[in-house]
Amino acid sequence: MAVRLRNNVCKLRKFVLPNFRTFLSAAYRCEDAWSNRLKCPLVAGINSSDYIYDLDRKFKNEGKISAIDVDLLVNKLEPTEAKNINQDLEEVVQRLRRSPETIHTLPSTSHAVLRMLLDSRRTKLMLKLLSNPLEFGVFPDHYMSNLLMDTFIEEKNYTAAARVASVLMLQEDFGPPLTQALAMASCYLYATSTENLPWEDYTVKIEEPEEELKIRIPYLRNPYFDDHFDLKEPNHIVGKTLAWGAPLIGGEIGTNCEILGWALYNKWSDLEAALQRCTANSSPVAASVITSVKELVTSSDDSENQEKIMSLVTRLESSGTCIKEVNLKSVIEDHVKNVAAKAEADDIKVQEGLYATWEKMRQEEVEKQLEEYRRKQLLEEIERKKNELKTKEELFTFFENQDRLEMLLDRKPVVREKDRTHFFPHKIKKPKKVDEDYIPPEVIRR
Structure with missing residues (x-):
């Protein structure tokens, strides 16, 4: 597929993006460095619609799909083309994930897919891919996670921002301080907002057969809930993300986010331990967080833990110093801005270097594929x-080997008695006894 790209030339179209400026500056998007990939002859020579058709035909003929072919396609796709290739893009990514070639997936592939979907505002497809990493193999890097969360927070789509943050929690990798801060901001804004979009379930559904299908199985497995990847309740997912990410930030933000997280997650023993630490250390807790904890505990059915936690809350309130009237939202936003101001320059430099590295890596992979094609040919x-x-040789030596060849032609396969019994057991009869004194009758001609 990549062999024919060298001689093709096509015009580049520039897609103008709106100038967003929230926690991250416009320079953080590295637009110029990202657009340079389109100047590479390997990417510039691709016609997206024809390329998708060729990939589909190649998959049906050979039963496999190449990682470098998919990478070239997703790096060529522009936001203006996203509306027409939603289903095709999903199918191509899924085929790569299900093939042995998935181990050769380039790091630029997931980045290009997510960036194209972000720029074209295809949020639903993006969340579907992120929610099913085993099915589609799309994993955001820390830089891409920052872009996604920052954009969704600016759009006040806190549901999408929190879902991106939850991917970090599920992978147990909250990344550098900037990614940690944006994840806490995304989840806190979701937890405290009253106008969140629905948290849709993007789990791939298995189509059940129309007719009833009965399968005999040796035993039934007991149902198992891993309390991590099996989480489906939005509050539990967001709560666990807050609770796990808060200790990485620490301070006032870490204390409040951890308490709120355990309450959302309904982990009452962990919540009790966090409140006890605040009581022992006289750590201030935001009054808004205490109010949320009261509401969540009251709505639970666990009466035993409810009494313990409410008594701890009462003790905090009676202390007079542990409850603090503070706008936690503003504190979190200021923290993200400060961290972003320190990290932006280094992140931009690193990301621009990565784009150049990915271009070289893409060139090397194409050369490897070309070499493999030459070797195969x-x-x-x-x-x-x-x-x-x-x-x-058979033609030139025919007369020399004529006798041998004729013998091979005349030779008939000998069927042994064992083989005959094996293949035709119903036709085998016992041999008749021969009467040695038998005299045939005399034949008289009439």
């Missing part, structure tokens, strides 16, 4: 010549 040519030589 050479082996096929050698095999073809060997067959031709064998045919010529």
